Amino acid sequence: MNRGVRPADYPPPTSDEEYLAQPTDPPDERIEVGVLIVGAGPAGLACAIRLGQLHEEHPDVAERLGDVPVAVLEKGKQPGSHLLSGAVVNPRALRRLFQGRKRVDEMPFYGPVESEAVYFLTKRGALRIPAPPTMKNHGNYVASLSRLGRWLAEQAEEGGATILPETAAEKLLVSDGRVRGVRTGDKGRGRNGEDLPNLEPGSDVLARVTVLAEGTAGHLTGVAIGRFGLAQSPQVWALGVKEVWKVAKPLRRVVHTMGWPLRSGAKYREFGGSFIYPMGEDMVTLGMVVGLDHRDAELSVHDLLQQLKTHRVVRRILEGGERIGWGAKTIPEGGFLALPRRLHAPGLLIAGDGAGLVNVPALKGIHYAIESGRLAAEAAFETLRPGRTPWTPGALAAYDDALRESFVWKDLRAVRNMRPAFAHGFWLGGALAGAMTATRGAFPRKDSRLERDVEHELLRTGRARGYPVPDGKLTFDKLSSVYLSGNRTRDDAPNHLRVQRRVPRELAEAWTWMCPAQVYDVGTEEDGEVTVDVTPSNCVQCGAITAKGGRLTPAEGGSGPEYTLT
Numbered sequence: 119m120n121r122g123v124r125p126a127d128y129p130p131p132t133s134d135e136e137y138l139a140q141p142t143d144p145p146d147e148r149i150e151v152g153v154l155i156v157g158a159g160p161a162g163l164a165c166a167i168r169l170g171q172l173h174e175e176h177p178d179v180a181e182r183l184g185d186v187p188v189a190v191l192e193k194g195k196q197p198g199s200h201l202l203s204g205a206v207v208n209p210r211a212l213r214r215l216f217q218g219r220k221r222v223d224e225m226p227f228y229g230p231v232e233s234e235a236v237y238f239l240t241k242r243g244a245l246r247i248p249a250p251p252t253m254k255n256h257g258n259y260v261a262s263l264s265r266l267g268r269w270l271a272e273q274a275e276e277g278g279a280t281i282l283p284e285t286a287a288e289k290l291l292v293s294d295g296r297v298r299g300v301r302t303g304d305k306g307r308g309r310n311g312e313d314l315p316n317l318e319p320g321s322d323v324l325a326r327v328t329v330l331a332e333g334t335a336g337h338l339t340g341v342a343i344g345r346f347g348l349a350q351s352p353q354v355w356a357l358g359v360k361e362v363w364k365v366a367k368p369l370r371r372v373v374h375t376m377g378w379p380l381r382s383g384a385k386y387r388e389f390g391g392s393f394i395y396p397m398g399e400d401m402v403t404l405g406m407v408v409g410l411d412h413r414d415a416e417l418s419v420h421d422l423l424q425q426l427k428t429h430r431v432v433r434r435i436l437e438g439g440e441r442i443g444w445g446a447k448t449i450p451e452g453g454f455l456a457l458p459r460r461l462h463a464p465g466l467l468i469a470g471d472g473a474g475l476v477n478v479p480a481l482k483g484i485h486y487a488i489e490s491g492r493l494a495a496e497a498a499f500e501t502l503r504p505g506r507t508p509w510t511p512g513a514l515a516a517y518d519d520a521l522r523e524s525f526v527w528k529d530l531r532a533v534r535n536m537r538p539a540f541a542h543g544f545w546l547g548g549a550l551a552g553a554m555t556a557t558r559g560a561f562p563r564k565d566s567r568l569e570r571d572v573e574h575e576l577l578r579t580g581r582a583r584g585y586p587v588p589d590g591k592l593t594f595d596k597l598s599s600v601y602l603s604g605n606r607t608r609d610d611a612p613n614h615l616r617v618q619r620r621v622p623r624e625l626a627e628a629w630t631w632m633c634p635a636q637v638y639d640v641g642t643e644e645d646g647e648v649t650v651d652v653t654p655s656n657c658v659q660c661g662a663i664t665a666k667g668g669r670l671t672p673a674e675g676g677s678g679p680e681y682t683l684t
């Protein structure tokens with residue numbers, strides 16, 4: 119029997135080596151900072167906030183670090199521009215971070231979760247089922263992560279951090295076996311890399327400790343994991359596509375759905391579901407999350423979300439409303455089984471989604487990101503005291519020790535085999551997950567093995583015929599959605615996406631359907647293969663292509679979406 123096409127057989131034409139370098143700027147042109155944090159998400163900003171608190175308590179340590187004790191690099195136009203989540207937030211880690219300095223009612227939440235409902239959907243029906251323990255949200259708060267990120271950035275700046283937006287960390291600087299910092303990407307290059315009149319070359323930013331808090335599919339995180347031999351099991355991802363709606367009547371509860379439009383058969387590997395959260399009195403956010411180990415070449419999470427909205431349960435929530443926001447992002451789903459063997463190396467710490475700290479059955483990662491950022495700050499701070507050096511091997515190991523002792527580890531360990539259980543299909547997977555919950559993770563005795571998303575053979579089932587034709591009111595196409603994301607990337611920017619450009623038709627179609635931003639198109643056919651046409655300026659940097667056979671590298675700083683409500 120002929121083997122089907124696997125994305126793994128068409129790896130991206132690039133390697134980690136391209137993104138590893140030694141410092142090259144002359145010493146007087148280098149930017150020197152104390153602690154360098156890459157990524158202004160919840161992990162990176164929590165790290166900056168905690169360092170600010172520690173420096174306030176120990177000004178002598180801050181003084182040793184020079185003019186810029188803490189710097190945060192963010193590739194988005196401003197903090198929050200590239201943040202997208204559900205989001206129902208467990209406030210536990212925020213409380214631990216602020217220790218009474220800020221109360222939860224001072225944080226930018228839309229309100230506490232007052233009631234919740236879980237539905238199993240069929241095409242026309244809906245069965246309300248009891249919420250599985252992992253999906254109970256009492257005591258949690260609804261937020262827009264983009265908005266929460268802006269607020270956290272203000273807190274970090276008040277604590278003395280310097281935030282540099284529109285700045286992508288492109289290369290990891292390593293010399294003598296130690297991370298020295300990063301090189302930022304050039305700005306103002308043309309499509310083919312040529313200098314434009316406004317060229318601003320990147321710089322070496324050197325630090326005593328570099329904290330990678332890049333989030334999902336982290337570019338330098340992948341490079342660091344490879345360089346320091348930290349991987350033990352492959353990571354797997356899901357893609358989430360979401361919308362924000364202004365609605366005519368308030369939604370009073372948090373809603374999750376399973377089932378339709380996903381299929382339950384094991385051969386399709388369609389694991390996921392939807393979330394619908396109230397954002398105050400007049401807004402609602404809804405999204406669809408689907409594992410990227412799915413096999414159907416025509417599976418498009420964006421179009422599944424459009425299909426979901428035609429179901430009466432969802433349609434009646436949106437009736438009389440208007441779509442005001444859209445965006446997409448991946449979620450690392452390997453959880454505990456995919457954690458790197460260590461989250462530190464000489465001069466380096468890894469926090470948040472970059473490390474894979476996500477509880478998939480609960481769809482939660484924000485409080486783990488915040489807690490890991492806080493613990494990274496404490497470990498870094500200890501090595502900055504007089505007489506200590508952060509780059510001697512093991513100097514930063516206190517971070518791993520603290521994380522292992524934390525609720526993060528305990529939570530992720532208990533649910534570690536749940537995601538892989540769904541490779542057996544929805545029903546058997548659900549039953550196995552139930553047994554895992556009942557035994558708090560003691561069952562099964564042998565851990566599952568993760569397979570990379572690219573390993574699964576593609577199949578075709580005519581799925582796309584079921585997607586609704588966009589009507590511009592309830593259902594929308596990808597291009598108008600990209601526009602709504604605020605993406606204003608210039609058309610002549612260099613291509614930041616690495617994919618093979620001649621592949622079997624099935625793979626080109628799979629990328630075309632998968633990408634929520636219409637970046638890929640199937641080109642001309644020759645000798646049984648097609649060309650892949652790429653429009654990089656549409657890209658919203660969701661990371662899905664990294665999971666499914668290509669590689670997302672940092673685009674020019676300041677480009678990409680400009681989310682505000684996601």
Ligand SMILES: Cc1cc2nc3c(=O)[nH]c(=O)nc-3n(C[C@H](O)[C@H](O)[C@H](O)COP(=O)(O)OP(=O)(O)OC[C@H]3O[C@@H](n4cnc5c(N)ncnc54)[C@H](O)[C@@H]3O)c2cc1C
Nearest residue numbers: 157159160161193200203204206287333358470471483484
């Ligand atoms: C659809 C969806 C729904 C979710 N729902 C929930 C939920 O309801 N509750 C919950 O708790 N969690 C939820 N999560 C997970 C949660 O959003 C993440 O776990 C969390 O955002 C991780 O935080 P982080 O700081 O590690 O990464 P991120 O939030 O991704 O932030 C990383 C930041 O780093 C920047 N960056 C990355 N690389 C570079 C670079 N090289 N140079 C400069 N800047 C860089 C990015 O632009 C970004 O601003 C959801 C995720 C998705 C996608």
Ligand code: SF4
Nearest residue numbers: 633657658660661663
């Ligand atoms: S091209 Fe950009 S938007 Fe499309 S899948 Fe890849 S990372 Fe996501």
